């Protein structure tokens with residue numbers, strides 16, 4: 001029943017996964033065709049980021065119609081075919097729901113603009129009069145997550161709130177129609193056979209009554225999110241309880257193989273572990289991304305603190321931690337952490353921890369952050385920051401599947417026709433090249449996921465630390481598996497530290513038995529006599 005507690009879910013960014021129709025944009029049939037890659041990797045589920053009609057002011061997170069498929073991605077039939085195929089392969093399907101805001105092209109927002117101040121149509125969004133002479137100043141001091149004020153003025157003089165781009169007006173979650181609409185959206189996708197929902201900016205839906213100023217300070221400093229009047233409000237929790245009971249009670253679609261527990265996963269940028277744990281209380285969501293792990297620097301004490309605090313906070317509500325080190329919003333791990341070896345080691349560390357894991361397409365290939373030429377950048381962050389922030393497109397480049405040059409099997413279109421350009425020099429990163437190389441990142445991920453399944457590591461065994469709290473390495477055991485990561489500046493001698501066991505997997509070829517190089521990670525088993533190629537070379 002509780003398949004999600006230790007599941008590995010693979011995030012798919014549809015426009016960049018695989019293109020089936022040669023228009024240079026990935027699409028749903030492209031995903032269906034390449035699902036064997038996800039199955040062979042050993043994942044349990046996929047999460048598909050928004051595939052709904054959208055003018056793409058924010059990569060599809062600006063939605064015009066929540067219960068349809070975008071033309072460039074396919075049709076609802078394509079979605080059904082994808083889901084059926086995934087289920088046949090034993091993969092669950094999670095879709096994105098974006099309840100905080102719509103696109104400014106959503107029929108409700110158009111209606112609100114046309115209807116004018118004081119109209120019922122404006123009550124679904126957050127329209128307010130401005131402050132100061134002629135109401136020329138925004139209604140309060142809130143800032144957009146993409147930079148600049150969170151308010152835009154419309155020609156009749158009112159302002160509307162958008163915590164993200166101006167093309168993403170925020171709904172008023174105290175409005176009954178908004179609430180009813182999202183129950184309809186959830187039911188619609190449950191009827192299409194999905195197994196769960198990833199809830200976008202799940203910490204932002206309700207704004208404090210009266211929309212008070214946030215006051216001076218860093219409004220978009222994640223560490224302060226729970227203090228902001230637009231984040232982490234108490235009213236969120238009754239809503240998530242309502243959604244959980246909707247998921248638990250909604251009948252399985254006709255023809256469903258077996259009743260499955262359907263899940264809600266919170267994308268809540270709440271960095272205080274105890275605050276985040278409130279989203280995964282028994283009758284609320286099942287999972288919440290652990291961004292504290294993603295944000296942690298490559299230093300043993302900080303990582304250990306994040307791991308301990310996260311485990312303690314979720315244990316208190318009997319939920320798993322949902323680990324993540326990569327997404328369409330974050331810089332690619334090899335670039336962020338300082339090299340491929342660290343990225344491989346961070347992955348082995350994450351996959352040895354108790355709980356669920358989300359991987360992001362291309363992470364298993366070790367893709368670095370790509371440089372996108374100025375004139376090709378799509379991310380609204382680029383414009384909103386006056387070119388100071390290149391944004392997230394470098395992590396959204398189309399997947400290299402095969403071949404020696406762009407578009408590396410992603411599309412039959414010319415490279416120039418790809419919606420985002422791939423860099424030169426990625427031939428060594430392709431799925432085809434790495435699949436044949438036992439020492440590739442892809443092979444490492446495949447073996448790690450297989451071991452997670454086969455080895456007690458996937459059970460919710462508690463974690464026992466061997467390394468001292470202030471050490472420059474991390475070493476812990478769960479049941480018969482010991483994970484050691486060397487974050488220091490010198491090789492580690494495992495025997496001397498009493499870290500015994502048979503190496504079953506390592507992030508690099510180990511130079512000699514019992515020695516763990518700088519930045520490397522090894523899994524040691526005290527139970528199995530299996531030996532991994534990477535560790536076997538003296």
Ligand code: NOJ
Pocket residue numbers: 058059061062098164200201267328329
């Ligand atoms: C989080 C999404 O992951 C991100 O891509 C998007 O820009 C914001 N939410 C706004 O929807």
Ligand code: MG
Pocket residue numbers: 019020021022023024025026027072
């Ligand atoms: Mg296409």
